[in-house]
Amino acid sequence: MSFKCLRFVLLIWFPGALHAQSTSPCEAPDLDDGYFVPVQVSYLHGTKLYYACDRGHKPAVEGWWGTSTCENGEWSHKLECIEEEYCLLQNIPHAKFSKTPKRWYKDGRRIRVECEEGYIHKDHDATAECKNGTWLSVPVCERDDAACGEPPKLPHAVIIHRSMQGLFAANSEVLYECEDEYGVEGTVKQQSLFCIMGEWSEGQPCRRESRPTSRHDRHPTTGGGAGTTGGGPSRPGGSGTLGGGVSTGSGHNERETGRTTTAITRCGERPRVPNGDIVETTETYLRYQCITYYKLWGPEIVMCHSGTWSTLPSCTEAFCVVDSDSNPFLKPFLGVKHLKEGQKTKLECLKLSHQWFQHFTVVKCSHGQLSFTDCCVAASHHFNTC
Structure with missing residues (x-):
């Protein structure tokens, strides 16, 4: 029989051997001003000790007696007896501390309690004082009326860059991002909502982004006049339209207007729009988007027509x-x-x-x-x- 087989058989016969390899015993704890049972030199993993304290002292846990369990060579908590005038740290809902708090505090000690985000101190009381084993005026953290609950759901958008929480403090910001093929104000994909006096600011809906119509999808009709589209906003006083004069629904086609869309390489250097960027480039068109704090006026799509660029958009302050x-x-x-x-x-x-x-x-x-x-x-x- 090989060594591996022998080891397997031994583990079947003695299943506790494998468990013993992953655990360690605990040494007897040191406990001043108190006593514990049972009293042994060492304790197996999982053994529970019961302890109490001498007159004038109390366990550093709730109750007049305490327990501690051996967990792989360590006691689940230190067995400790403190003076009766000392105070144990209380559980205060929605409270937090700037540094790790102690398990107990001496008589006369004052501590400051902070509240979690979205909560405030009731009656502006943020401190507690230990007096003869009892806390005086324990702070209470209550919900701030200026805080906000869960942010609203926006169709076709998800929230990114936020912590998992149920309450948001005043002035909190959450960032939304539209799903693919959707955008806010053109091709802008993201927007922020803010918690203001207990209410979330109003968000803009994510709408399906407009795309230029393919030449093969256009149906020539009869008629005359300058080509326009019904899709893009034009700047007041300007003549720019989406597609630069290429018809998508007005009844005027490229052949009638004499404007043929060609590859953008035929138009040379790409035009620059102050406070704007090119966010999409294809063989036949460029798509522009304004930088933050600026609004797009005119067509967001710019094409090349026989060596000449179509009407450019502009970015105005917003x-x-x-x-x-x-x-x-x-x-x-x-x-x-x-x-x-x-x-x-x-x-x-x-x-x-x-x-x-x-x-x-x-x-x-x-x-x-x-x-x-x-x-x-x-x-x-x-x-x-x-």
Whole structure:
């Protein structure tokens, strides 16, 4: 019989041998001012100890006695007896600590408790004090009325770059991305929504992106006049249309207008659009998109017609600038912020009354102009100065 076969047979006869290889015993623990049972030199994996403390002391766990289990050479928690005047750390829902908290604190010790994102201290009480073994005024973390729940669902879009959470603090941002063949305002694929005073800002729907019609799909008709399309917005006062004059539904075709679409290599250097980028290139056309804070006017598709480029689009400003220097009621040193067209945000403002509370105003950019709400304390269960 080979060694491998012999080992297999032994494992069948003695199944505990394999388990013993993956576990280790625990040494007897050190426990001052207390006692435990059973008392042994060492303990097998899985053994549970029961311990209690001498008069004037208590276990560093809830209750007048405690337990600890041997787990592969280590006790599940250190057996420890502390003075009765000391306080055990309490479980505070939705609380967090800037550094790892201790299991217990001495008499007279004060600690500060922080709240998770989207929660605030009830009655603005953030500290707890240990007094004769009992905590005085334990902080409570309650939901902030300015926080938001789950962000809304947008058809044909998913949320990216966000943590898995059920509550979002005020001013939180979530980023949406449209699925393939869908976009916001043309070919823009992403947009952000913000949590403002308990409500999510309004999102734009993801619409199916328009594509140029193939020459083989066009049906020639009779008629005259300049070729246009019904698909793209034209800049006020301009003559640019989607496709640069190639008909897709007006009744005028290439042969009638005398404009033949050729390969873009026939037109030489690709035209530059200030504040815009080429986001798609094919053999027959270029697709343009404006950079952030700019809006596209005119056709997003540019073609080559017998050595000449069709009408180019333009990118116009679509944002507002807000800064504390121009708006003295805002908190100083706020800096300069840019808001997209239709975007809202919450900024800290100043109010002579109730100076000890933070005040906020909601700013919105609409048609290049800023609008502000009243300067108010963020809505809560206790304060609202609006």
